[in-house]
Amino acid sequence: MQDRIGTSAPRREAASKVSGRSIYTDDAPSYETLYGVTVRSTVPHARIRKIHFAPDLPLDEFTIVSADDLPGPNVVASICEDQPCLASSKVNHVEEAILLIAHPDRYLAERARQSVCIEYDPLPAVFNPALSTHAFKTCNISKGLPTQAFANAPHIIEGTYTTGAQEQLYIEPQSIDAAFLNNTLTIWGSMQCPYFIQKALDRVFPFPSRVIQMETGGGFGGKEDYPSILAIHAGLLSWKSGKPVKMIYSRGEDMAATTKRHPAIVKHRTAVDAQGRLLAMEVDILLDGGAYATLSPVVLSRAAIHATGCYFCPDIQIEARAVATNHPPHGAFRGFGVPQVNFALERHMDVIAASLRIDPVTIRRRNFLQQGQRTATGQVLHESVPLQELLDRALLESSYESKSGLGIAASLHGAGFTGSGERYLQSVACLERTAEGKIRVLVSSTEFGQGTNTILSQIVADELQLPLDDIEIVQPDTSIVPDSGPTVASRTAMIVGNLLADAARQLKSPGVNKASAKYVPPHGIAFDEATFTGDAYATFSWAVNIAELDIDQSTGQTKLKDFVAVQDAGKIINPTLAAGQIEGGVAQGIGFALMEEVTYEEGRVWNQRMANYTIPTAADLPPIRVFFLNSDASQAKGLGELPMNAPAPAIANALSRQLGTNFNHLPITPEKILKCDRSR
Amino acid sequence: MRQIPVTVNGTEHLIEAWPMERLLDLLRRNLGLTGTKEGCGEGECGACAILFNGQLVNSCLIPAAQSAGSTIVTIEGLEDSRLKQAFIDTGGSQCGFCTPGMILASHVLLxxxxxxxxxxxxxxxxxxxxRCTGFTKIIEAVRKARL
Known part of the structure; x- marks a missing residue:
């Protein structure tokens, strides 16, 4: 039957998507709507001296909101309370929001925006994270006695690896509609986390609000926290004007102003024996957080915990910090700090192998984590660790032994929130039986392309032995659905899926028409946030990737010929959707490896267009071949972010091998290939 | 303002528009055909692709004046159920925002x-x-539709 777990039920909203009937935020009919625009800082760090409006602007026709208008605290609720909704006296990055303007005519709103002139008193700006004097968070992980191990080590190998800012580039830009009516603010929008927005609105507005997710055209982390500030902005304009307000970012504004993947500098110093066994590791991680903390503290902790990746090492010292600069804030993007540290680590493994004249397969086999061993945080891996099998399969599928110049990388990804995060979230999921005998699923988990609606329906249908058509997913609306946590961190299938299965079991009892389930932490799992020791994640997913490529020596172009991605993400609920997640993640990883880099000039995004920030097209990508091992396991694990972690180092390793050099900085553009030093 | 005559999905319309308004906006706002999406507004992403006198074009780049007298097909009017079904069956649509343009481009190819x-x-x-699929399943959909 097509509705059960393990079968490729078609995406539930696919028919409306392929016919153009799906309603995204900008598609909803609007009546007497104002169009909202944002006046932003043009300088990276300055005091605001004076704001001028053009003398010919009929100010009374426009709704204008400044920091002085806020009905509550001028703060975007997040981990730290450091980001204002609107800058009042000082700006800390280019594109920081200063004023909001709305008008019934979108062209006039835009003209008004362009006519505002702001005088600044410039302040010194910091763009190099190494020169920053303010850390949003530091995070140290210690295991064993690395100093002693280094003193006795036969070989010590060092390397520095850097990655740039990467843009999520969801195809639907950030979009929010707001309506303030009867003392209630309603927000409709493109988003991942309705309750994050709810929390942010509740902090600013002294009246009730409600958040409704519309069909969402991609997120990849970019719609995790950014929609909160945009919803506040649209809400402010609607509250002040008394009219519905629409705020749809242009692509240029979206690329220039919204959060991106943190640029990272990762340094490795590793003690190894003659066989390439890891004896001790020191890892130093520096993330450029941008001007405000947003999600940097939790991106950093995930990065630090994943810094030693799939490898066992007895003695480890990891020092990580996310610092403030005057760049626009960096934030969540699929992988959440792991793509940066895994690029560093997997490149470093190849560097170690080359310097000891060991091949890349052997060095990995000798050091892969095994069941029962302890990770950097001291977490004992109780479950099976299938890295050897994943590597075997990847070697087989890629015909590795009969070819040369292929690149390998492994990765792991912890599913769910880091450390005690899931305990704090206390997620809830509900089910209701309707009068017609259908089952309504009430969760705040959002569908933005990953397949949430379909897999959650399958889990419920499977438990209740009902056809999929009898399961109805309620549109996420904070006035209706409980808080089942944000749709992030590869947590939905595992955490929310388990809650729904639990609720479905309750619904099987006679006379029960409503059921809810609340997250209960698994037994024997504990993490100490102060010392960064213990069980960082309830479970890990694992992957091995192999890239095969050709280099055009005259143009420096890399042509990928084949890409093999083998993973263990536990039970696979829907094989087609799961493979789609891996293929899409690999494609973003290929972009990260070869072409994508947000370029800053004095704190301003220089390439804020799809014409000069290029992502892989159909013509750039190879066939991406996906294989799941242990897909009939008893539990689903996270898989959304896993495929983002290994493609870039696999490609960098292939290029480095083929050209006899070390590509330790991403992206590896044709220019870098033409200029590379092949003297290694 | 000018009266712009266009035939969209088989129906004739007389649309009142400024000459330099974008065809994309006429379709979405004047005719309510919101299946055509705006991803970049500068002809890079193809989310606003339509059939314009039988050719695949990005409707964000066509001024209203130039569309006078044209015959247009949008995703809502595309009669190619086999191709649409292939996108459903193979998983060729994820977030769905590029899907209408992608299906029109695939249709023109086939x-x-x-x-x-x-x-x-x-x-x-x-x-x-x-940005979602890595194209593997989109290519499968096109292959499936051709059989």
């Missing part, structure tokens, strides 16, 4: 080439950006 190779499919779709 109209001119009944049996395209993988390379020909990849080249034909290179003007339509998808």
């Amino acid at each position: 109209e001119s080439n009944e049996n395209p190779s993988e390379l020909e499919i990849r080249e034909a779709l290179a003007g339509n950006l998808c």
Whole structure:
């Protein structure tokens, strides 16, 4: 039957998507709507001296909101309370929001925006994270006695690896509609986390609000926290004007102003024996957080915990910090700090192998984590660790032994929130039986392309032995659905899926028409946030990737010929959707490896267009071949972010091998290939 | 303002518009055909692709004045249930925002080439950006629709 777990039920909203009937935020009919625009800082760090409006602007026709208008605290609720909704006296990055303007005519709103002139008193700006004097968070992980191990080590190998800012580039830009009516603010929008927005609105507005997710055209982390500030902005304009307000970012504004993947500098110093066994590791991680903390503290902790990746090492010292600069804030993007540290680590493994004249397969086999061993945080891996099998399969599928110049990388990804995060979230999921005998699923988990609606329906249908058509997913609306946590961190299938299965079991009892389930932490799992020791994640997913490529020596172009991605993400609920997640993640990883880099000039995004920030097209990508091992396991694990972690180092390793050099900085553009030093 | 006569999905319309308004906006706002999406507004992403006198074009780049007298097909009017079904069956649509443009581009390819190779499919779709799928399942959908 097509509705059960393990079968490729078609995406539930696919028919409306392929016919153009799906309603995204900008598609909803609007009546007497104002169009909202944002006046932003043009300088990276300055005091605001004076704001001028053009003398010919009929100010009374426009709704204008400044920091002085806020009905509550001028703060975007997040981990730290450091980001204002609107800058009042000082700006800390280019594109920081200063004023909001709305008008019934979108062209006039835009003209008004362009006519505002702001005088600044410039302040010194910091763009190099190494020169920053303010850390949003530091995070140290210690295991064993690395100093002693280094003193006795036969070989010590060092390397520095850097990655740039990467843009999520969801195809639907950030979009929010707001309506303030009867003392209630309603927000409709493109988003991942309705309750994050709810929390942010509740902090600013002294009246009730409600958040409704519309069909969402991609997120990849970019719609995790950014929609909160945009919803506040649209809400402010609607509250002040008394009219519905629409705020749809242009692509240029979206690329220039919204959060991106943190640029990272990762340094490795590793003690190894003659066989390439890891004896001790020191890892130093520096993330450029941008001007405000947003999600940097939790991106950093995930990065630090994943810094030693799939490898066992007895003695480890990891020092990580996310610092403030005057760049626009960096934030969540699929992988959440792991793509940066895994690029560093997997490149470093190849560097170690080359310097000891060991091949890349052997060095990995000798050091892969095994069941029962302890990770950097001291977490004992109780479950099976299938890295050897994943590597075997990847070697087989890629015909590795009969070819040369292929690149390998492994990765792991912890599913769910880091450390005690899931305990704090206390997620809830509900089910209701309707009068017609259908089952309504009430969760705040959002569908933005990953397949949430379909897999959650399958889990419920499977438990209740009902056809999929009898399961109805309620549109996420904070006035209706409980808080089942944000749709992030590869947590939905595992955490929310388990809650729904639990609720479905309750619904099987006679006379029960409503059921809810609340997250209960698994037994024997504990993490100490102060010392960064213990069980960082309830479970890990694992992957091995192999890239095969050709280099055009005259143009420096890399042509990928084949890409093999083998993973263990536990039970696979829907094989087609799961493979789609891996293929899409690999494609973003290929972009990260070869072409994508947000370029800053004095704190301003220089390439804020799809014409000069290029992502892989159909013509750039190879066939991406996906294989799941242990897909009939008893539990689903996270898989959304896993495929983002290994493609870039696999490609960098292939290029480095083929050209006899070390590509330790991403992206590896044709220019870098033409200029590379092949003297290694 | 000018009266712009256009035939959209088989129906004749007289649309009142400024000459330099974008055809994309006429379709979405004046005619309510919101299946045509705006991803970049500068002809890079292909989310706003339509059939314009039988040719695949980005409607964000066509001024209203130039569309006078044209025959337009949008995703809502595209009669190619086999191709749409193939996108459903293979998982070729994820977030769905690029899907209307992607299906129109695939349709144009299959109209001119009944049996395209993988390379020909990849080249034909290179003007339509998808950030979700990595294109593997989109290419499968086009292959499936041609059989």
